[in-house]
Amino acid sequence: MPAATQSAKGQDRRSRRNFRLLLVGETTSKLGTSVTSVLLPLVAVATLQASPFVMGVLTAAPWLPWLVIGLPAGAWVDRLPPRRVMLVCNAVSAAVFVSVPATWWLGFLSIGHLLAAALISGTASVFFSTAYSAYLPQLVPTADLMDRNAQLQAGDQAARVAGPGLGGLIAQTVGSVPGLLLDAASFVVSSLCLLAIRPEGPRPAPPPRRRLSREISDGLRFVVGDPWVRAVTAFGAAVNLAMAGFQAVQIVFLVRTVGVGSDTLGWLVSCGGLGGVLGGLVAGRLARRLGTARALLAIQFAASPFGLLAALAGPGPGLAFFVLGTTVMLAGIVACNVITVSFRQAYCPPALLGRVTATTLFLNYSTIPLGALLGGSLASLFGARSTMWAVTAALVAAGGFLLVGPLRGLRDLPGAPAGEAGAGA
Structure with a gap:
């Protein structure tokens, strides 16, 4: 066998091994985070008797760091090895x-400690997410990014499905x-999984450092100035706005309007996560069959209208509307996310990827607290069912950002770095 062929096969095996380690580590971490999403509020309510206002602040705390340091985080990550940051x-x-169980055992646990824990972990998540998006293209060939992102998304959604049930079981058994x-x-x-990854080769030297404000503006200018990145970023922000409103009102809608009991509520909400697993599994196949641009449009406008069915939910057999609507809706959202993330990783210049990722996540996540506040306000004014109609209709309308962009009439999104534009930045 020629030496070049043996070398290529060795690199392929090493790439697959590295990705498997990343997948196992990330899925495990996401499962732990999903469990904590149940346990941390339980600690606040059952152990520390937190008020509803404090619960709202605790829920928002992990997202606040995105609004404060989301933009400079990209510039900082671009200066450092991403694995070290992670x-x-x-x-x-x-x-x-x-620290939370430690202070509880010592008798010093307080609401302030929980809020600080949520803020610090949220800050770490800002840097980790930015570095993680920049690290994956170093481990995976560009041609495999779609499939690998799909597997990571499927693992993420599976963790979201299993986490709440596991969290409830843990709370009952060990506390x-x-x-x-x-x-x-x-x-x-x-x-441990990250430490076991064997790098493919020496990391490229980072670009010369400049003023932080200049580096941040490079990322902003690329996202706002590039029509492709601008379109998918605006689309993601609009989807997050609608979904935050949906998640803010769905529990109230199911419990108070539909009359769902606590024994049924958990599995109803989990149906969306199962849809997300399905979306992660089929995204790559649809993108290859239809083309990435056509698949993105087809998935959005075929899946998002199913969300309207959730607003039709009623007692008994009427719950099928909620199950079908949320399952297909979340499958579409995750599949679209796989395509857009893979596009960004393949298209953006490597030297800018951290800043571009941080900028897009900053813009996307900034709509989450706004959407949650808007959903709660609409439900208070017009009722939960009317709000469900409004937020699911907004999800369908989010596809308009794709239609007004440069995607119409194309089979595939561009897959190569933006050449001269990226080099100039």
């Missing part, structure tokens, strides 16, 4: 979630406060 973030997050140690352990597993 390892530091894992260590910080693990320490945070060990909600000690159960947070599981999340700390999940970050340790993620770090």
